[in-house]
Amino acid sequence: MESTDMLRDRRKQLLRDIERLSRLAIFGTLSETYRACGTASCRCHDKGPKHGPYLTVSYRSQDGKTTGYSVPRGAETSIREGIEAWRELQQCLREMGEINKDHVLQIARAARERST
Numbered sequence: 001m002e003s004t005d006m007l008r009d010r011r012k013q014l015l016r017d018i019e020r021l022s023r024l025a026i027f028g029t030l031s032e033t034y035r036a037c038g039t040a041s042c043r044c045h046d047k048g049p050k051h052g053p054y055l056t057v058s059y060r061s062q063d064g065k066t067t068g069y070s071v072p073r074g075a076e077t078s079i080r081e082g083i084e085a086w087r088e089l090q091q092c093l094r095e096m097g098e099i100n101k102d103h104v105l106q107i108a109r110a111a112r113e114r115s116t
Contacts, residue, residue: 007099014096021089026082028059028068055079 034052036044044050055076058068071079 007103011096011099014092014099017092018089018096021085021092024082024085025089026057026079027086028057028083030071030080030083031056031058057083 032053032055034050035054036042037051039045042048055071056068057071057079058066061067
């Protein structure tokens with residue numbers, strides 16, 4: 001078990017990370033697709049490579065339905081960074097939840113020991 005000081009320091013670091021990541025985070029899953037165009041003589045209709053990648057972000061809405069949007073060319077880098085920030089934010093929140101759980105359990109154990 002980590003010391004109280006170490007847990008407090010880690011919690012402070014996580015809070016800083018959460019604040020930073022929350023400014024960048026974009027909820028969703030990024031996918032890349034390659035497609036054939038509408039020009040019949042284009043290389044993409046034969047054995048040549050398809051056009052793309054075209055980026056799409058999909059996510060579950062508040063009512064539980066999967067929805068999404070296409071990412072315009074100029075926003076690709078920012079969207080990729082935002083999706084990655086969302087993933088990192090989730091990890092930070094999980095770790096914070098573990099620290100909080102351990103803290104509550106330590107308090108409960110200490111109270112039980114004092115009462116016996």
